[in-house]
Structures are given as structure tokens and as C-alpha cells.
Amino acid sequence: MSATDQSRPPQPPQQRQPAGAGPGADIEEKAPSRLVPVWRFTVAVLRMPSGLFGVLVMLGFVVLALACPLFIHPSDLSVTQATGPLLASPRHGYLLGTDPAGRSVLTLVLWGSRTSLAIGVMATALTMVLGATIGLLAGHFQGHVGRLLMHVTDWFIALPSLPLAIALAAVLGQGAASITIAIGVTSWTGTARLVRAQTLAVEARPFIERARALGATDTQLITRQVLPNVMPLILVSSTLTVASAILSEATLTFLGLGDPTSVSWGSLLNNAFMQGAVTAGAWWYLVPPGIAILVIVLGFTLVGRAVEHVLNARVQPR
Incomplete structure (x- = not known):
């Protein structure tokens, strides 16, 4: 040993700080996130033929719904101001024919996409909020609160x-708001059970126990640890729920529970049946709204399946 080493005072042994316990560190440990970066996620979905087709269908309908006011005048939707032939088959100037009031069926179908998509998206948002909230609470609080929520x-x-x-929409009255609430209140159960199961799986992982040991509260555990890991499942469920919400909106509106003054795909089908399009053989009045519903539901379903394949590492995309 050299003289320099002998004259140096002994240094106290350095203690290793636990992860997350450094200066200024939060009381909870950061959870490993399963969220995929947005650009990588988008590229992965678009590489799948089904996902690409579904995205193109969704974008096409959304663009048409947003651009409708640019080339459709309110007089084109008015029953009293229509100037076309009554219940005429497709011809020049009317690619999908006309309804019994002389309005263009193509114009009605394009405008109806606005109402159907808006109600579908709003009902899905309400469904996701209710289902995710109840699922997270039922999975985190596994005592009396969790059992009560699962019983409900x-x-x-x-x-x-x-x-x-139908009963809720009839009680709340006709209109888009009543249909949105009726769909959201009756469609959240599947999401709640899925989110609860995923919450139980996430809270069984070691980083949750470490976060509890560091003093994380229930709110911090749910919002910062559990929710980021449950969010991919909520994303998949939301894309699939939009399709069912559009179908439910068309069903309720077809049964006469929607706003009679608004144009939607369900109201077009309702008017076609009520005004004798079936007996008159006016297929152009019945088929286009049904095809529009079929295509948009197929688009959202394909996107949901593609998202599920991308987020689930155990499933290989085909």
C-alpha cells in the first residue's frame, strides 16, 4: 500500500438507494406500460389488409359526414321543397333514385351518416366511461364494494x-340524446367485466406491491399503475363497441324512437317501410341505408380486430 493511500481518510461505505427512492422521486413506482407508440401502432394496423380496409372505410365515412354541409343544402332535405320525381328509380341526376317526397336517396344516405356516426361515437364514449370506471373499481376494491358492483x-x-x-328511450322521449343514453346504459357490462379481469391480472404483478409499499394511494394506483396497462383493452373494446352502437341506433330509430325531424339510416329504413316501399318494389329506397350500415359496421369491426392483433403479442396477425 502506498503512502498516499495510507494518508487518505477511510470513506464510509455507500448505501444503495432503492429504485424510485432518489431525491425528488414520487412515492409510487412507475408501472411498465404496454402502450404502443402511436406511429408504430398505426403502421402495424395498416400493414394488415383487414385493418387497412377498415381504416379506409372509417375515414371515408367520416370525411363524407364532415363534408356533407359543403355540398348539401338544407332545402335538399326538406319534404316541402323537394323538386324531384316521386319514388323514382335511379336515373340521371338521381343515382340512387328518390323517396316518396322527391328527395334524392343518395343525399339522404350521405346526410344520415352524420347522425348515425355521431350517436354511435357518443354512445361508445358513454359506454367506455361507465364500463371502465366500474371495472377498475370492482377490480381494485375486492371487498364489499367490488362484490356490489359485480352484482349490479x-x-x-x-x-x-x-x-x-327500448324502455329507456321511450321513457326519456324521442331524440338523439335519449337513444345515446339508452345505448350507453345497456352496453357497458361487457367492458366492465373485461376491465375488471384485466385489473385483477395487473394488480397481481410485483410492481403494484412495490408501489403500495412506497405509500401509493388507491387513486394513484388506479390512475398511474393500473389504467395505463388496461388502456389497450379499452381501446380494442371501444372500436368494437362503435359498430354495435351504430346497429343499436339504427334499430331504435327504425322502431320510431329517434328524432322524427332528423335524417339517419334507421329513420330512412323506417320511412321506407311505413311509406310502402316494400310493396311498391322500391328497392333503391331500402337497400342503400342497409348497405351503409353493413359497410360501416364491417369497417369498425375489422379495425377492432386488427387493433386486437397488434396489442396482443400472443396473437400473430394474418
Whole structure:
């Protein structure tokens, strides 16, 4: 040993600080996130033929719905101001024919996409909020609160959704708001059960126990640890729920529970049946709204399946 080493005072042994316990560190440990970067996620979805087709269908309908006011005048939707032939088959100037009031069916279908998509997206947002909230709370609080929430969920599952939605829409009155609430209140149960199962799986992982040991509160555990890991499942569920919400909107509107003054795909089908399009053989009045519903539901379903393949590492995209 050299003289320099002997004259140097002994240094106290350095203690290793635990992860997350450094200066200024938060009390909870950061959860490993399963969220995929947006650009990588988008590229992965678009590489799948089904996902690409679904995205193109969704974008096409959204662009048409947003651009409708640019080339459709309110007089084109008015029953009293229509100037076309009555219930005429497709011809020059009327690619999809006309309805019994002389309005262009193509114009009505394009404008109806605005109402149907808006109600579908708003009902899906309400469904996701209710289902995710109840699922997170039921999975995190596994005592009396969790059991009570699951009993309520099972009670809603036992009730037939369509009659319950019809009853709610009839009680709330005709209109887009009542249909949105009816769809959201009757469609959240599946999301709640999925989110609860994923919450239980996430809270069984070691980083949750470490976060609890560091003093993280229930709110911090749910919002910063559990929710980022449950969000991919919510994203997949939302894309699939939009399709079912559009179908439910068309069903309720077809049954006469929608706003009679607004144009939607369900109201077009309702008017076609009520005004004798079936007996008159006016297929151009019945088929276009039905095809529009079929295509948009197929688009959202394909996107949802593609998102599910991308986010689930155990499933290989085909």
C-alpha cells in the first residue's frame, strides 16, 4: 500500500438507494406500460389488409359526414321543397333514385351518416366511461364494494339489452340524446367485466406491491399503475363497441324512437317501410341505408380486430 493511500481518510461505505427512492422521486413506482407508440401502432394496423380496409372505410365515412354541409343544402332535405320525381328509380341526376317526397336517396344516405356516426361515437364514449370506471373499481376494491358492483353488472347482464334500451328511450322521449343514453346504459357490462379481469391480472404483478409499499394511494394506483396497462383493452373494446352502437341506433330509430325531424339510416329504413316501399318494389329506397350500415359496421369491426392483433403479442396477425 502506498503512502498516499495510507494518508487518505477511510470513506464510509455507500448505501444503495432503492429504485424510485432518489431525491425528488414520487412515492409510487412507475408501472411498465404496454402502450404502443402511436406511429408504430398505426403502421402495424395498416400493414394488415383487414385493418387497412377498415381504416379506409372509417375515414371515408367520416370525411363524407364532415363534408356533407359543403355540398348539401338544407332545402335538399326538406319534404316541402323537394323538386324531384316521386319514388323514382335511379336515373340521371338521381343515382340512387328518390323517396316518396322527391328527395334524392343518395343525399339522404350521405346526410344520415352524420347522425348515425355521431350517436354511435357518443354512445361508445358513454359506454367506455361507465364500463371502465366500474371495472377498475370492482377490480381494485375486492371487498364489499367490488362484490356490489359485480352484482349490479350481473343484474344488467341478465336483463335483455334491446327491450331495456327500448324502455329507456321511450321513457326519456324521442331524440338523439335519449337513444345515446339508452345505448350507453345497456352496453357497458361487457367492458366492465373485461376491465375488471384485466385489473385483477395487473394488480397481481410485483410492481403494484412495490408501489403500495412506497405509500401509493388507491387513486394513484388506479390512475398511474393500473389504467395505463388496461388502456389497450379499452381501446380494442371501444372500436368494437362503435359498430354495435351504430346497429343499436339504427334499430331504435327504425322502431320510431329517434328524432322524427332528423335524417339517419334507421329513420330512412323506417320511412321506407311505413311509406310502402316494400310493396311498391322500391328497392333503391331500402337497400342503400342497409348497405351503409353493413359497410360501416364491417369497417369498425375489422379495425377492432386488427387493433386486437397488434396489442396482443400472443396473437400473430394474418
